[in-house]
Amino acid sequence: MNRNASFARKVRYIAAIALLLLPLAALSQPATIGKDASAGGKLSQLRSEYGLAQAQLGEIDPASESMKLATLGLRGVAANLLWGYANHFKKVEDWDNLELTVNQIIRLQPNFLGVWEFQAHNLSYNVSVEFDDYRFRYEWVKKGIDFLITGTQYNRNEPGLLYQVGWFVGQKIGRSDESKQFRRLFRDDKDFHELFRKNGVEVDREQAKGPDGKPDNWLVARLWYNKAIDSVVYTGKPIRGKSPLLFYSGSPMSRINSASAMAKDGRFEDRTELAWRAAAGAWHSSDYEDRSQLDVGEECYGNREIPTSSGLNIRLNDLEAARDRLAAADAEIDKLAPGVRAALKAERESKLSDEEKAALKKPEATRTFDEFALAREATTKINVTNAEVIAGAPKEKRNAIRELTERMESDVELADWIGRYRGIVNFEYWRSRCRAEKMPRTLTARKLVYDADLLTETGEQFSVAKEKYEEAWGLWSEIFREFPDLMENAEAQDLIDSIKKYRSLLGQIEQPFPKDFVLKSLLERHAEGQTLLEQVKLLEEAANEKPAETKPAEKPADKPEESKPAEPKPAVETPAADKPTDDKPTSDKPAEEKPADEKPAEATPADDKSADEKPADVKPAE
Structure with missing residues (x-):
């Protein structure tokens, strides 16, 4: 059973x-x-x-699958060992074995994005700097980019890897110490261009060419950024490891960097102005003249909907509209409670320090860095909240004011988030920069500085260079008055470097640095500018002290000439001269008592001359 x-x-x-x-x-x-x-x-x-199958993820590699099977379930252990070998080969500078080891790692972990990003950075940034020749450095930068592109084949339509390719092509080639040489090599690197074409990036498009008609690294990088954006928009791939705010900024920033590089390369034709117009349209502008320079379907960054960590979606261009609505609501509240806000503000202003009051009164364009900090702190101190206005308002108006403040809450939250996100990408600065740079006046100012720098470096036509510098400083002072934000960013360092060259030029032609220099407020906002002003001040003080030291030295030199005709007068005083034997011992004794290191060889002849002259003086007396 x-x-x-x-x-x-x-x-x-x-x-x-x-x-x-x-x-x-x-x-x-x-x-x-x-x-x-x-x-x-x-x-x-x-x-x-x-998109979970290997066919959707990317390339199916038989060798990779064989390696996975050969590890008998110990693929993780094998990968860790290979990572250790890779670090060892990097330390001992065995670059060939490092490259081979990295290629073995990707066979075991083709869909682990960290492998591609880390090792590509290792090749392009860490290994490349070990070489002295910039051409070898460029080759290793290319290897890192090639490695990333291979990663996009194994991980099809992965936004993070596509973005990283754009970052390497733009930033590593365009911002390294050898950027001038790297950009030149990139423009003529036909094999590298062919690699991009095979992976869907047409570098021969007009949108990828610089002013010389050759591919520009920044504009080619923009095409990779656009591929990453298209992957998110059209395939629904998530953005991994990067904030959407920064992810979407890559493409418009490439336009800005390309336009900026044109000026550094000495390109000041109409195409540079058009490049800045395109940059303005891509970053913030809804102006038709700016938008007309963009590609078909290209979206303005400021109008793009960006999710925040709170779940609220924002557009960076909406801040001004939100602030206008808040200002209108505040004005309506002030009508319901007249004088309350003004009285509270005046009371708090009276308690500010003299330095804070002075910083608030001073125009923003002329404030120093310390004055900006004081002004911000003072503004926070005198700010009056709506809750404080409600407390001081008439009782019958308080409910109406509360209703207004409740309606304002959504705009307050929106303005707060947009303000924070704008600060992360420095939105206001780049907006001001695009607006300023697309004006012919700015293009002229940059050309004047560029030409003057060349003349100064070559040591030619100093007077012409000085005139160009001073004309440029006048234009820049006008630009900074209209766009004070431009003085705050590190990009202004290039202009400070040119001011240092101008000061050096003035020293060579023996002219002082102007006391009322028109760009003094720019210098005061940067450490190197402050150092330059301190050096100029020290030189001025030293120059003012020199005449006071030389005048006393000149008077003794004049006196002997005036007293020479009066020298015969002592001949009348024969009684004093009749006792030469008494005078000589007294005059000789001090000379004998001098230390050995103080007795000059000239002292003896001087005494001998006076002894020879005395008989001559005695003869006329006799």
């Missing part, structure tokens, strides 16, 4: 397993291609829908 029960139970188990195989076979049926193509079972359809 027991044996029969056990046998029956086993039969039931086998029958159940057999029945389960039928739905499992239907669920796991693979997709097929060709004439009788099939989407496959449910699991295959889900893999296709969510």
